[in-house]
Amino acid sequence: MCSTCTPLTFADPPARILRSIFGRILSGFTLLAKRRYPVNRRNILKLALSAPLLASRRAWGQAKTVTLWYPAGDITAGAAHFSDKSFFAPYESKAGVKVEAVGLDYDTMQQKIFAAAAAKNVGDILFVDGSWVPGFLKEEMLDPVPDVRAKAWLDAVSPEIRTLSDYGKGQMWGYPQYGIDIYGLTWNKDHFKEAGLDPEKPPRTWDEFRDYAKKLTKRDAQGNITRVGYAIRHVGHPHGVVHKHFWAIYGAGASLVDDPLALRGGKANFNNDGGRAALKLVLDMLDVDKSTSLNFPDPRAALLKGLASMQISETVSIHERAPKEAPDLKWGLAAPPVRKAGDKPVTMLGSWLYAVPKMGKNREAAWQLLEWINTPEQDYEMCKKYGASPRYKVNWDKEPFKSNAYDQSLKQIYPYGKPLPVNLGLNGVMDAMGGAIQKTWHHEAKLEDALAEAERAANKAIGDAAK
Numbered sequence: 001m002c003s004t005c006t007p008l009t010f011a012d013p014p015a016r017i018l019r020s021i022f023g024r025i026l027s028g029f030t031l032l033a034k035r036r037y038p039v040n041r042r043n044i045l046k047l048a049l050s051a052p053l054l055a056s057r058r059a060w061g062q063a064k065t066v067t068l069w070y071p072a073g074d075i076t077a078g079a080a081h082f083s084d085k086s087f088f089a090p091y092e093s094k095a096g097v098k099v100e101a102v103g104l105d106y107d108t109m110q111q112k113i114f115a116a117a118a119a120k121n122v123g124d125i126l127f128v129d130g131s132w133v134p135g136f137l138k139e140e141m142l143d144p145v146p147d148v149r150a151k152a153w154l155d156a157v158s159p160e161i162r163t164l165s166d167y168g169k170g171q172m173w174g175y176p177q178y179g180i181d182i183y184g185l186t187w188n189k190d191h192f193k194e195a196g197l198d199p200e201k202p203p204r205t206w207d208e209f210r211d212y213a214k215k216l217t218k219r220d221a222q223g224n225i226t227r228v229g230y231a232i233r234h235v236g237h238p239h240g241v242v243h244k245h246f247w248a249i250y251g252a253g254a255s256l257v258d259d260p261l262a263l264r265g266g267k268a269n270f271n272n273d274g275g276r277a278a279l280k281l282v283l284d285m286l287d288v289d290k291s292t293s294l295n296f297p298d299p300r301a302a303l304l305k306g307l308a309s310m311q312i313s314e315t316v317s318i319h320e321r322a323p324k325e326a327p328d329l330k331w332g333l334a335a336p337p338v339r340k341a342g343d344k345p346v347t348m349l350g351s352w353l354y355a356v357p358k359m360g361k362n363r364e365a366a367w368q369l370l371e372w373i374n375t376p377e378q379d380y381e382m383c384k385k386y387g388a389s390p391r392y393k394v395n396w397d398k399e400p401f402k403s404n405a406y407d408q409s410l411k412q413i414y415p416y417g418k419p420l421p422v423n424l425g426l427n428g429v430m431d432a433m434g435g436a437i438q439k440t441w442h443h444e445a446k447l448e449d450a451l452a453e454a455e456r457a458a459n460k461a462i463g464d465a466a467k
Contacts, residue, residue: 064097064098065097065098065099065100065362066097066098066099066100066124066125066362066365066366066369067099067100067101067102067123067124067125067362068082068099068100068101068102068123068124068125068126068127069102069104069109069113069122069123069125069126069127070082070101070102070103070104070127071103071104071105071106071109071127071129072103072104072105072106073103073105073106074298074300074301074317074321079103079127079352080320081382081386082101082103082127083101083103087101088101088369091369091372091373094372095365095368095369097365099369102123106129106237106240107236107237109128110128110129110132110135110427113126113128113132113136113141113357114135114139114141117139117141117357117358117359120359120361122357122359122360123357123360124356124357124360124361124362124363124365124366125354125355125356125360125366125369125370126353126354126355126356126357127177127352127353127354128352128353128355129239129350129352129353130164130176130350130351130352130353130419130420131239131242131243131350131420131426131427131430132239132427133167133173133174133353133355133422134263134421134422134423134424134425134426134427134465135424135426135427136173136355136357137167137173137263137424138424138425138427138465140358141357141358141359142173142174142355142356142357142358143173143355143356143357143358143363143367144171144172144173145172145173145174145175147170149371150165150170150171150172151170153165153172153175153374154166154170154172156376156392156393156394157391157392157393158390158391158392158393158396158414159414160180160182160349160414160417161176161180161391163349163417163419164176164180164349164350164351164419167263167422168261168263168422173353173355174353174354174355174356174370175353175354175370175373175374176351176352176353176354176391177351177352177353177354178379178382178383178386178388178389178390178391179316179320179383179386179388179389180316180349180350180351180389180391181243181314181315181316181348181349181350181351181352182314182315182316182347182348182349182350182410182413182414182417183243183244183246183247183312183313183314183315183336183347183348183349183350183417184312184315184333184334184335184336184347184413185202185203185310185311185312185333185334185335185336185337186303186310186311186312186313186315186318186331186332186333187202187303187309187310187311187331187332188303188306188308188309188310188329188330188331189330189331189332190330191216191227191309192216192309195212195215195216195309196215197212197215197216199330199332200332202310202332202334202337203310203337204337204338204341205337205338205339205340205341206248206281206337206338206339206340207340208337209230209310209337210281210284210285210289210291212229212309212310213228213229213230213285213289213291213292213309213310214229214289214291215229216228216229216230216291216309216310217229217289217290217291217309225290225293225295225296226307227306227307227308227309228291228292228293228296228302228307228308228309229285229289229291229292229308229309229310230285230291230292230308230309230310230311231292231296231297231298231299231302231303231307231308231310231311232244232245232282232292232299232311232441233245233298233299233313234294234437234438234441234442235438236298237434238430238431238432238433238434238435238437238438239430239431239434240434241434241437241438242256242430242433242434242437243313243314243348243350244299244312244313245278245279245282245437246347246348246418247312247336247345247346247347247348248277248278248281248282248336249270249274249275249278249433250346250347250348250418251278251336251337251338251339251343251345251346252273252274252275252277252278252339253272253273253274253339254269254270254272254273254274254275254278255269255270255421256268256269256270256420256421256426256429256430256433256458257269257421257423257425257426257429257458257462259421259423260418260419260420260421260422260423261421261422262421262422262423263422263423263424264423264424264465264466265462265466266423266462267459267462268429268432268433268454268455268458268459268462270433270451270454270455270458271451271452271454271455275451276447276448276451277339279436279437279440279441279447279450279451280447282441283440283441283447286441294441294442296308299311299312299313300313300314300317300318300321303318303329303331304318304321304322304325304326304329305325305326306326306329312336314350315333315410315413316388316389318331318333319387319406320386320387320388333406333409333413334413335347335412335413335416344416345413345416346416346418347413347416347417347418348417348418348419348420349414349417349418349419350419350420354370354373354374356370374391376392376394376395379391379392379395380392380395380398383395383401384400387406389401389407389410396411423462423465424465424466425458425461425462425463425464425465425466427461428457428458428460428461428462428464428465429458429461429462431457431461432453432454432455432457432458432461433454433458435450435454435457436450436451436453436454437450
């Protein structure tokens with residue numbers, strides 16, 4: 001089968017496939033008879049083998065527009081590529097269809113997808129936060145990647161991409177986008193110099209981190225903070241809040257659930273010494289050190305605007321945005337600090353995922369498009385064009401990635417990355433933990449009470465999802 005042709009099995013039941021195949025064969029007999037061609041075994045075989053392809057092309061031809069839903073704004077650097085009119089142009093020309101990229105608000109996008117799927121009016125392709133996938137799986141909303149294609153993908157991509165793609169025993173529910181989210185410490189080198197710190201040496205432990213943040217913080221004559229040593233994510237979607245503090249939660253020995261690979265069952269694992277230490281770290285920076293603040297923008301924006309000296313988030317965001325928003329920024333990149341000397345860094349390995357919803361109206365066309373986006377050739381071309389890190393092992397050995405300083409820095413951090421759990425109750429767990437972080441840092445609840453409440457809510461979500 002050609003690399004751009006998708007079997008009917010993506011969208012059609014077996015009976016329909018058989019009807020299509022034999023219908024083509026019978027039509028072929030009629031054609032052969034009319035043209036007085038000999039009806040031999042070779043001609044019949046040709047017709048049988050071409051029937052799925054012909055039916056696939058017919059189905060594809062009926063889809064004039066394929067819609068792709070993605071988060072608008074500065075939530076993820078990769079989504080910004082969809083506004084580039086040349087992104088889909090080669091495929092639109094090749095396939096004779098239009099790809100309509102529809103930007104949605106990140107904070108409400110997940111719920112809109114649930115509602116749209118229920119109304120059978122959802123986008124054909126969903127470009128979604130990886131942490132949302134278990135919630136969609138709980139509702140049986142996604143098409144799986146066919147086993148043959150999943151195996152080929154898992155064998156060809158780099159270890160971190162394989163980790164993000166495999167939901168257990170080789171099962172895939174979509175394709176992680178290039179330029180994956182590895183969360184790292186980024187800092188302003190000029191601020192470090194100004195504070196008497198070595199701009200090439202980031203803090204390695206939590207104690208050093210707090211000390212650096214205090215030295216980097218600036219105040220006006222009235223004592224108001226004008227620049228934070230460390231910027232935090234403390235508002236907005238609770239999943240995003242957890243993402244930005246994952247490094248401390250896991251680095252302290254806690255985790256969101258006790259078994260990260262179990263789809264069902266288990267329990268929350270953050271209402272413990274590690275979880276308390278992780279939340280207290282920032283609480284002390286707010287109340288004791290006064291080196292961070294709740295009055296500053298998103299940490300990525302704060303760093304780019306010179307309002308923060310350090311922040312921890314998706315490194316790809318700073319890499320993509322700095323040339324446009326802060327072209328003079330000299331910034332460094334490293335793994336997040338560890339709780340104490342001798343500990344191994346831990347950070348979040350995340351991704352945005354191309355997925356196909358079962359209720360989509362053009363599933364066949366959607367899979368055709370995704371197969372094109374996710375070939376080794378397109379992976380190379382798009383990563384080269386947009387300055388992103390590739391997914392295929394073969395592309396890491398090519399220029400410009402082979403000698404690119406940023407890409408090679410990522411390769412040093414990737415081994416410390418951990419993906420989110422695949423538990424079907426993850427949405428509830430993330431909502432609960434994100435809420436606990438916000439309540440604690442905003443002084444709406446005591447740390448211990450916030451974690452205890454979150455633990456109850458998370459365990460309920462895990463239990464409900466297992467039913």
